[in-house]
Amino acid sequence: MATCAQSQSQRIAVRSQYGSSESQVSQSNYPPTVAYWQSEVTCRGLYSGPSDGVWGPNSRKAVQQDLKNRRLYSGPVDGDWGSNTWKAIQRDVRVTQDGVPGPITWRALYAYKVLSHS
Numbered sequence: 001m002a003t004c005a006q007s008q009s010q011r012i013a014v015r016s017q018y019g020s021s022e023s024q025v026s027q028s029n030y031p032p033t034v035a036y037w038q039s040e041v042t043c044r045g046l047y048s049g050p051s052d053g054v055w056g057p058n059s060r061k062a063v064q065q066d067l068k069n070r071r072l073y074s075g076p077v078d079g080d081w082g083s084n085t086w087k088a089i090q091r092d093v094r095v096t097q098d099g100v101p102g103p104i105t106w107r108a109l110y111a112y113k114v115l116s117h118s
Contacts, residue, residue, distance in 0.1 A: 002050060007042035010051040011035040015114065029110045034059070036113040041066050067092065 002010070014035035031053030038051035038059050046069075047062035057079035064085055067073035073088035083099025090097045093108040 002042055002048055004039075004043040007039040007051040011039040014051070014053040029106065029114070032114045033106070033110050037063055040113075044069075063089075 011032075015032040018029065018032050033053075034055055035051045035053035038047060038049065038053070041047040041059070041062040042049075042051060044066060046065050047059055049056065049058050060079040060081060061077050064073060064075070064077045064079070064081075067085070067088045068075075068077060070092075072091050073085060075082075075084045075088075081101075086101050086105070087097045087099045089101075089109070090099070090105055093105070093112045095104055095108045
């Protein structure tokens, strides 16, 4: 089981691999964003896996549970990310809630999750 400190160290290592430029949101920004999320839910006691920037069913469930705990999501905690999960994520980062994980959503996530927590 990863501790919060271990998870944060893993997240920092992933971020250093990919850099921190927000000038262009691309696939290279996804691993640091995912690693931050994994670290965040680990520190909240919802996830015990690695903060490696790779989605797995347990880290997806942990994010859904976190969103549910914060009253942003009311669907099932099943690790299956449909439009309702994405709408909750979009509410969290304050972008248009269309349920589609497009570039605007990922740019907002990267700025909110990675750059604002440098």
